Amino acid sequence: MGAGTLLPERFSDLEPFAQIWALPTANERCDRRLEATMEEMSSFYDAVLPRGDEIFDYLDTFDYPDLPDSAIHLVWLLCALSVVSFSVDVFKQPRVPDAGEGTLPITVEPAL
Amino acid sequence: MTIELDKLTQDEAAGIDHHDKPQPGTWTEAFGLGTGPVSLKDSYDPAFYEDEKIAVFKRSWLYMGRVDQLARSGTYFTKELTFLGVSILVIRGMDDEVRAFHNVCSHRGNKLMWDDDPRAETHGSCRQLACKYHGWRYDLEGQISYVHNAPEFFDLQEEDLALPAISCEVWAGFIFINLEETPRQSLRDFIGPEVGKLESYPFHEMTQRYVMDAPVNSNWKILMDAFQELYHVPYVHSKMNNPSGPPTGTDKVPFMMPAFRVFGKHRIYTSGGPHANEAVRSPRPLDDFFGSSFYGPVDAPEISGIGDGVNPAKVENWGLDSWQVYPNLDILIWGHRNWYLTYEYWPTGPNTHRFIWNIYFVPPKNARERLAQEQTVLSVREFAIQDTGAVDAMQEALKTGVRDEYHFCDQEVLARHLHECVQGDVDDLRAERAGAGEQG
Numbered sequence A: 001m002g003a004g005t006l007l008p009e010r011f012s013d014l015e016p017f018a019q020i021w022a023l024p025t026a027n028e029r030c031d032r033r034l035e036a037t038m039e040e041m042s043s044f045y046d047a048v049l050p051r052g053d054e055i056f057d058y059l060d061t062f063d064y065p066d067l068p069d070s071a072i073h074l075v076w077l078l079c080a081l082s083v084v085s086f087s088v089d090v091f092k093q094p095r096v097p098d099a100g101e102g103t104l105p106i107t108v109e110p111a112l
Numbered sequence B: 001m002t003i004e005l006d007k008l009t010q011d012e013a014a015g016i017d018h019h020d021k022p023q024p025g026t027w028t029e030a031f032g033l034g035t036g037p038v039s040l041k042d043s044y045d046p047a048f049y050e051d052e053k054i055a056v057f058k059r060s061w062l063y064m065g066r067v068d069q070l071a072r073s074g075t076y077f078t079k080e081l082t083f084l085g086v087s088i089l090v091i092r093g094m095d096d097e098v099r100a101f102h103n104v105c106s107h108r109g110n111k112l113m114w115d116d117d118p119r120a121e122t123h124g125s126c127r128q129l130a131c132k133y134h135g136w137r138y139d140l141e142g143q144i145s146y147v148h149n150a151p152e153f154f155d156l157q158e159e160d161l162a163l164p165a166i167s168c169e170v171w172a173g174f175i176f177i178n179l180e181e182t183p184r185q186s187l188r189d190f191i192g193p194e195v196g197k198l199e200s201y202p203f204h205e206m207t208q209r210y211v212m213d214a215p216v217n218s219n220w221k222i223l224m225d226a227f228q229e230l231y232h233v234p235y236v237h238s239k240m241n242n243p244s245g246p247p248t249g250t251d252k253v254p255f256m257m258p259a260f261r262v263f264g265k266h267r268i269y270t271s272g273g274p275h276a277n278e279a280v281r282s283p284r285p286l287d288d289f290f291g292s293s294f295y296g297p298v299d300a301p302e303i304s305g306i307g308d309g310v311n312p313a314k315v316e317n318w319g320l321d322s323w324q325v326y327p328n329l330d331i332l333i334w335g336h337r338n339w340y341l342t343y344e345y346w347p348t349g350p351n352t353h354r355f356i357w358n359i360y361f362v363p364p365k366n367a368r369e370r371l372a373q374e375q376t377v378l379s380v381r382e383f384a385i386q387d388t389g390a391v392d393a394m395q396e397a398l399k400t401g402v403r404d405e406y407h408f409c410d411q412e413v414l415a416r417h418l419h420e421c422v423q424g425d426v427d428d429l430r431a432e433r434a435g436a437g438e439q440g
Helices: A009-021 A026-035 A038-060 A069-091 B010-015 B046-057 B187-200 B220-226 B285-290 B367-398 B410-439
Strands: A106-108 B062-066 B075-081 B086-092 B098-102 B123-125 B144-146 B165-171 B174-178 B208-216 B259-263 B266-271 B320-325 B329-334 B339-349 B352-361
Touching: A009 A026, A009 A038, A009 A069, A026 A069, A026 A106, A026 B367, A038 A069, A038 B285, A038 B367, A069 B285, A069 B367, B046 B339, B046 B410, B062 B075, B062 B086, B086 B174, B098 B174, B165 B187, B187 B259, B187 B266, B187 B320, B208 B367, B220 B339, B220 B352, B220 B367, B220 B410, B259 B410, B266 B410, B285 B367, B339 B367, B352 B367
Parallel strands: none
Antiparallel strands: A106 B208, B062 B174, B075 B086, B075 B123, B086 B098, B098 B165, B165 B174, B208 B352, B259 B266, B266 B320, B320 B329, B329 B339, B339 B352
8 A cells, every 4th residue: 555545455446536535524525525526426426336345345344443544534435425426316416406505514423 | 277276186196195184184173273374474573583582492491412412420511592692501410410500600700611712612521610711610510619819809608609500401311401590390391291201212322423503594493394394395305305206396296294293382293204105206326325315224223122202193104203392302213213313493583593403323333334324414414405495595585574474284284383382472471561561
């Protein structure tokens, strides 16, 4: 694993997405979505979705919550996948339609 | 073109669920509510708002937080009820009792517990409550314990220096305060026996907590209304519920609630949750991916039981209880999925409020469960952003005051009930004042 590498070796093909999306808090992930283009989110979505089973099986090999950093980055990456999925699957745009500048910041979330 | 206002359209009739209603045939009449138009002046009028603060919020038990937030002696949190001009300190004492005080130092009135931002809420753990200004200290039960350079003072009396106590009681692990000098009812009496039975639900086993907290551009009741009816769901949430369905603007299949109940000023709807309108909904790809959705993780965690308070109407295929505890607390309990939420709506003005949302899960055992919970939180968040957008628009129009009478259908019976309760409380206050004026 090289310096600055976030993900485990076997998921190195997802590394470019992790550099953008593996953010530690829900608010950072939600804010990132608002800055992203649909093309950017679709390519992330299409790359990670087919790897789901493999990622979950890998995460299953660790005792929770004592995950190594690289596995935590995978968890963050999947959290970000959930965030962008609403834009990709439902809204076809970064923002929730008809909600103005509306957002709901997550002010408390469990540590990981 | 003529429309028939008492008939379903063909599209609506195609998929609608049917549920029995009580005698005499509507929920609204069964609860003894009027069926006429409702004034919503209570949701923008500044004069009403001023009276509502006193009639509703200074005379009701108000929800502060969970006992889980106060794990041991010396843990505390503050709650800023800025609209009432008070800052509340809630703390667990050495004797394990939970108490509430005005967050004001007895010396010269400094805010006692705060960090960095004087207006922001805080929480933490301490051995004593210490004032940042001149160092006065109080024990965990609010009694004075130290005065810096005490001989310089004149006739300080220990008993006069305790923090001003506020009535504080706990039910089902939910901490409430009451700002009346002597509350007109105990918390138990206020909650009542039917809602009270909820204390048999294992809330304390669900300590994995997410909080959302945001200003919303609507009167507090207007957002609360959105969460006590499902009449809006086919329109506001159509794409979330059915991404592959027809676009907004066509006739949608209405949601019909299996059961409503009114208990004094409190109320509940019980719905099928994942089973409601199943015929006209489709899952999103990511719901399968995470094994989780708006309704919660599919693999529900084990809990010790559900007690005898939930699903009071014994709805088959029970999916969701949404309890509205007067005035501004919702407790939503998901049947068979074993998680719950609380919503709080705190006024910040006639046309604005602060919306606080807590989500509670059984702590996850592995990363898979953690991610399933995250997917639920984020799904609920998207729905709620749609709702806050909808009520923002509603408030903009409502506050023009162009119309005073609005129309609530039988599926909106709980919203009607809330407005009736609030207006009733304000009417009582105004009648008291008028009576006092006559006597004076």
